Amino acid sequence: MIEDLLPASEVGPAIEAIRQKHASVIRRHRRWNAELQSRLVDVRSTVPWYPLAASTSSEMFQPAKSLSYATGGFYLQDAGSLLAPALVGGDAIEPSHSEVYGKWVCDLCAAPGGKASAMLEAIGPGFLLANEPIATRLGPLAQNLERVGSPRYAICKRDPDDLADTLGPIFDVVLVDAPCSGQAMVAVGKQSESSNSATMVAANATRQRRILNAAVRLLVPGGILVYSTCTYARDENEAQIERLVDAGIVEATRCQELEHRFSEHGLPISGSDLGYRIWPHLHGAAGAFAAKVRITNAAPVQGSEAKASLKRNRSSRQTKHLDRRGGRQDRLPACDSGPWGGRWPGHCRMLLRGDKLLGWPSDAPEWVESVAGGGPTWATLVGKTFKPGTAWLSSVGQASAAKVLDSVEDFCLEQDRLYDLDDDSAIALVSGQSIRVDATLSGWHLATWRGRPLGWIKATRGVGKNHRPAANRMRDVAAV
Secondary structure, three states: OHHHOOOHHHHHHHHHHHOOOOOOEEEEOHHHHHHHHHHOOOOOEEEOOEEEEEEOOOOOOOHHHEHHHHOOOEEEEOHHHHHHHHOOOOOOOOHHHOOOOOOEEEEOOOOOOHHHHHHHHHOOOOEEEEEOOOHHHHHHHHHHHHOOOOOOEEEEOOOHHHHHHHHOOOEEEEEEEOOOOOHHHHHHOOOOHHHHOHHHHHHHHHHHHHHHHHHHHOEEEEEEEEEEEOOOOHHHOHHHHHHHHHOOOEEEOOOHHHHHHHHHOOOOOEEEOOEEEEOHHHHOOOOEEEEEEEEOOOOOOOHHHHHHHHHHHHHHHHHHHHHHOHHHHHHOOOOOOOOOOOOOOOOOEEEEEOOEEEEEOOOOOOOHHHHOOEOOEEEEEEOOEEEEOHHHHHHOOOOOOOOEEEEOOEEEOOHHHEEEOOHHHHHHHHOOOOEEOOOOOOEEEEEEEOOEEEEEEEEEOOEEEEOOOHHHOOOOOEOO
16 A cells, blocks of 8 residues: 555655654644743754644653643644644644634544644634534543633534534635544554555545535635545545545645745655645654645535525524523523623623533624534533633633633622642642632632643632642643
């Protein structure tokens, strides 16, 4: 299989490199980029195709066990997985230079959230729909999107065909990181040698065709489709794009900026009009394929018509969702009256989904409530009390005041609700322990470390009870 894609002289080195593990790289969050660059002095080399990412020396610094990681300063992923977001400028230091800035973006197979979180960082005033059909993968996806600190996203669990039927062609960009045979993942134990079998490749190619057919139905005419895999098989990569091009559905494009970056670093890039490849023996990362094409064929419903149709139908669908909540419906806080009125920081569209109070900016797309199963969680309903959720953490560094929710009846905007921790207390909080606080402290406070949000504490009698979600707690953390 590889023999058909590489010169004979490279086949041996490629096979040897494929069997080796490649360390993850740090993809720095734009908000903390300058600080991380100055403090993490062991950052050795920038990923050529993604300037916001760099490799590190594991002997000096364990990224996943640092407070910088706990506060969302960076994301860890294989460098090859950054090829897809690089095709639409997800790596731009200035988000406004990104091709997704201000756009409606759908990540159709979003978990665990590496590419989705990169898109969310780059969209600015746009909006991201992160779809994941497999329920067991929704937890990690939600955690990784929360870490970005932006409320401009929603999460749903839909089959791609169902999502396309529901929404129609409304997105400017759709990313498909397709389920695949995962041949590049054998070295890290996430796939077996059977990934090279013709049966495995054929089965995945069939599934990929179905997902891509749904993806093109979600795009406005002229919209961008980014397709990626972590496999080497041509049937799962170039052949998928070639089919769409031959059918006249898309037109292939080249990414000159990406090609220029590889050239600047003296690196070859294996690519054509049908996509680009990362090879372990050439680029020091697990293998990856990514392609960017533009939709040429107009779907039956144009983007503007689809948006208008969704706006007309949203009220009836929303009523259905509200009715399912039964007795909890009257607890949904109104944004224009009561103690909540006017105090949400620009987020006045609220939806109670189960025990989670989700909220989006007033300019979020009309269709959000009709498909969202998750999103920015402003509060969790426990009994008859709303307790503050993780979305409040995004307030730090983006607003002038702390925004703290005590309950439906007691909503506060008080600067002194921020409580900055020293290194030892921050490590204790991230590890799941309660911490010692000022004896005068009382009620809910947002604990921070070096100005970055760590989690909620509820203070009483000199003790801050830990309310950082259990799934986000870490062990053996260092103050880096």
